[in-house]
Amino acid sequence: MEERIQEALSSIRDAIQMDGGDVEFVSxxxxxxxxxxxxxxxxxxxxxxxxxxxxxxxxxxxxxxPEVENVEAV
Known part of the structure; x- marks a missing residue:
């Protein structure tokens, strides 16, 4: 599961970084x-x-x- 979440974040990381931000998987x-x-x-x-x-x-x-039902920022 964690690998798939990391894969998803990698696919959008460039777009987020273009605006000066970033996102990191925690758990x-x-x-x-x-x-x-x-x-x-x-x-x-x-x-x-x-x-x-x-x-x-x-x-x-x-x-x-699709098993993930919620995403929360910490």
Whole structure:
């Protein structure tokens, strides 16, 4: 599961880095089916980071790993 999540993040990392941010995989909780990621760089404190997390990161992870039900930033 972690490899698939890492693969999903790699596929969108360039787009996030173009805006000065980054995203890093932290962990996956199989009980709650939640992936935890860390938004970094320009994403920290950015008002659009929630949109990046839900519409970009979460959507991409769910496409590669449909078992993931939630993605949360830590």
């Amino acid at each position: 996956y909780d199989g009980l709650t089916k939640t992936a935890f990621v860390s938004l970094q760089g320009a994403c920290v404190g950015c008002p659009a980071s929630v949109m990046t997390l839900k519409m970009g990161v979460e959507r991409t992870i769910k496409k590669v790993a």
